[in-house]
Amino acid sequence: MIDAVFKTLAQMFTPPFRQLLLKSVGLALVMVVLLGIGMYHGAAWLADTGVTWGESHVSAVPHTAWSWFATILAIIAALGVVSGAIFLMPAVTAFVGSFFVDEIADHVESTHYPAEMPGVALPFFSALVQGVKTALLTILVYLLALPFIFFGIGLVILFLANAYLLSREYFELAAMRFRSPAEAKALRRAHRGQVFFAGLFIAVLVSIPILNFATPLFAMALMVHVHKKIAGRRIELIDPKVTRLR
Secondary structure, three states: HHHHHHHHHOOOOOOHHHHHHHHHHHHHHHHHHHHHHHHHHHHHHHHHHHHHHHHOOHHHOOOOHHHHHHHHHHHHHHHHHHHHHHHHHHHHHHHHHHHHHHHHHHHHHHHHHHOOOOOOOOHHHHHHHHHHHHHHHHHHHHHHHHHHHHHHHHHHHHHHHHHHHHHHHHHHHHHHHOOHHHHHHHHHHHOHHHHHHHHHHHHHHHHHOOHHHHHHHHHHHHHHHHHHHHHHHHOOOOOOOHHHOO
């Protein structure tokens, strides 16, 4: 796994990846600005009208809790685009990555696995649907974890959620270049520990401002390596002769 991380980091500085990085950063910036504007208006409405309605209709929740929630929403609204870049970058990453998965995978496969059969490009709609689903799920998790942000545990929840959601998406995208969606999901579930461990590196990168714009490239390239290692081991387990043939 560490070898895969170093291979991925080294390839991030190559000319083909720099070109992809510029395209993905441009699209990510547009998404962050749009989401930031949306967060500003949404949080401002919730901090005022939403909290007032909730406090008057949900008596089981104490006034102090509603006050804390209103304060958090007011801070998010004040930060606007900045809060969008920080809190919604994993969702942006999941969406933006769906546009460049095959270009990234092609570069990794041709550089590190030139003797092996290349993967088949995913239908654009399939990759986009995968990205949108992960992005929406990420936003939902963030909203659920939002009240716990200032108590520390919220940050832990978000970090682990990022590791799980992004590793799941990018591993399945890498695997679906060689197998059906159902087979890709089954392969991920069978090796969920390794996939999640790789996702921790992705979660670290997506948590670092500015550098997190490179997350789609890093995540997809890393998961191509992870899939290759897992798929190779499965072949050897099925037919031990493969090891001798290599």
